[in-house]
Amino acid sequence: MALPRAMVSRRIFFGGVGSLAASAALAQGGFDAFLEGVRAEARRAGISAGTLQRALANLRPNQRVIELDRKQPEGFLTWEEYRDRIMLSPTRIQNGQRNYAENRSLLGAIEARYRVSPRVVVAIWGVETNFGGNTGGFGVIEALATLAWEGRRAEYFRKELLAALRVLEGGHIAVARMTGSWAGAMGQCQFMPTNFERMAVDFDGDGRRDIWDSRADALASIAHYFQKSGWREGEPWGRAVLPPPGFALDGADTESARSLRDWARLGFRSEDGSPLPGSELEARLVLPNRTNGQVFLGHHNLRVIRRYNPPVNYGLAVGLLSDRFG
Numbered sequence: 001m002a003l004p005r006a007m008v009s010r011r012i013f014f015g016g017v018g019s020l021a022a023s024a025a026l027a028q029g030g031f032d033a034f035l036e037g038v039r040a041e042a043r044r045a046g047i048s049a050g051t052l053q054r055a056l057a058n059l060r061p062n063q064r065v066i067e068l069d070r071k072q073p074e075g076f077l078t079w080e081e082y083r084d085r086i087m088l089s090p091t092r093i094q095n096g097q098r099n100y101a102e103n104r105s106l107l108g109a110i111e112a113r114y115r116v117s118p119r120v121v122v123a124i125w126g127v128e129t130n131f132g133g134n135t136g137g138f139g140v141i142e143a144l145a146t147l148a149w150e151g152r153r154a155e156y157f158r159k160e161l162l163a164a165l166r167v168l169e170g171g172h173i174a175v176a177r178m179t180g181s182w183a184g185a186m187g188q189c190q191f192m193p194t195n196f197e198r199m200a201v202d203f204d205g206d207g208r209r210d211i212w213d214s215r216a217d218a219l220a221s222i223a224h225y226f227q228k229s230g231w232r233e234g235e236p237w238g239r240a241v242l243p244p245p246g247f248a249l250d251g252a253d254t255e256s257a258r259s260l261r262d263w264a265r266l267g268f269r270s271e272d273g274s275p276l277p278g279s280e281l282e283a284r285l286v287l288p289n290r291t292n293g294q295v296f297l298g299h300h301n302l303r304v305i306r307r308y309n310p311p312v313n314y315g316l317a318v319g320l321l322s323d324r325f326g
Contacts, residue, residue: 030149031059031060031061031145031149034145034148034149035056035059035145035149038056038145038148038158038161038162039052039056041162042162042165045162045166046169047165047166047169048169051165051168051169052165054168054175055141055164055165055168055175056141056145059141059142059145060142061145061146061149061150062138062142062143062146064182065138065142065143065146065147065182066146066147066150068182068183069147069150069152069182069183070152078289078293079288079289079293079294079313079316080293080294082313082317083288083313083316083317083320086317087127087317087318087320087321088317088320088321088324092126092127092130092321093321093324095126095130095131096122096123096126096131096321096324096325097324097325099122099125099126099131100118100119100122100325100326103122103215103219106215106216106219107121107122107219110203110216110219110220110223111223113203113220113223114220114223114224114226114227115227115231115233116223116226116227116231116233117231117233117322118223118325118326119322119323119325119326120226120237120301120305120318120319120322121219121222121223121226122219122322122325123318123319123321123322123325124189124222124305124308124318125188125189125218125219125222126321127314127317127318127321128188128189128190129187129188129189129190132188132215132218135179135180135186135187135188135190135212136179136180136181136182136185136186136190137179138179138180138181138182138184139175139178139179140164140178140179140180140184140186140193141161141164141165141168141175141178143180143181143182143183143184144157144160144161144164144184144193145161147183147184148160148161157184159194160184160192160193160194161184161193163192163193163194163196163197164178164184164186164193166193166197167193167196167197170209171208172196172200172208172209172210173208173210173212177212177213178212179212186211186212187210187211187212187218188211188212188215188218188219189211189218189219189221189222189225191211191221191225195225196209196211198228199221199224199225199228200217200221200224201217201220201221201224202217203216203217203219203220203221204216204217209221225308226304226305226308229304229307229308230300230304230307231301231304232300232301232304235281235299235300235301236281236299236301237298237299237301237302237305237315237319237322238283238286238296238297238298238299238301238302238316238319239270239271239296239297240270240271240294240295240296241263241268241269241270241271241276241295241296241297242268242269242270242271242273242295243267243268243295244266244267244268245267247267249287249289249290249291249292249295250290250291252285252287253285254284254285254286254287255284256284257282257283257284258282258283258284259279259280259281259282259283260276260277260278260279260280260281260282260283260297261276261278261279261280263276263283263297264276264278268297271294276297281299282299282300283297283298283299284297284298285297285298286298286302286312286316287312288312288313288316296316298315298316302315302316302319303315305318305319
């Protein structure tokens with residue numbers, strides 16, 4: 001039975017048909033045909049022949065990218081392990097405090113324009129790329145082309161590939177410097193190309209939106225993302241709390257919003273045992289573990305943090321890390 005081209009390509013790529021040499025040749029043939037379609041679509045979208053030549057010439061599918069895309073997460077970290085070993089390690093906290101202090105003037109200028117807390121900007125910077133030290137070593141065009149061709153999420157990655165070509169066409173970065181994660185997340189703030197188009201800014205005024213090598217552009221782009229996502233200036237993200245005695249976490253309502261004053265009336269207190277503020281600021285119950293451990297009240301800005309990356313534990317860790325700065 002004849003298989004769809006995407007399925008044929010996938011089997012050949014992993015050496016399931018014929019000799020390795022023949023498989024590689026057939027796989028490259030399918031990839032080249034895929035690239036021709038990308039070229040045609042890009043030309044119709046106004047991308048120049050020169051950009052396409054620089055970006056797509058001699059491109060090959062990257063097997064490591066496909067392996068990483070298919071790899072299932074191994075093991076499971078509890079909230080406490082994720083918080084203490086990964087996100088809030090002493091080294092990350094110390095580096096964050098140092099970077100916050102060293103960039104205080106720049107962060108102040110960014111805050112003045114976007115009205116977003118510089119502490120959460122630095123926390124995102126630290127979590128995503130270790131304060132710009134680890135932005136990823138994959139060629140973005142190669143990675144996105146591989147994933148768009150391979151087929152599992154072809155439509156999504158083809159859209160991102162075309163956006164990446166538009167970024168190159170705009171002269172914001174050279175092909176060789178356009179590096180990122182295996183999934184195509186780019187620069188110090190790890191924007192996907194479509195997010196770059198919507199959210200990246202030229203804060204240093206050099207005519208390019210350079211989230212790779214311009215710290216000003218990268219940090220301002222994070223702030224712009226938060227501004228557009230609805231960050232509320234001056235409001236906290238949330239707080240750890242102590243529930244009242246006998247409160248059952250399993251099955252607890254995490255959707256209903258109540259004022260801090262109402263949470264206090266229900267018997268909730270700050271984690272250190274002090275009373276909650278008598279405020280009308282609304283919060284929802286947030287539970288990183290459903291059976292035991294820390295309990296949080298999350299405000300609107302926690303949901304904004306999670307628009308950058310949706311997992312609850314990510315949002316909580318970024319919030320807690322931001323509290324250590326400034």
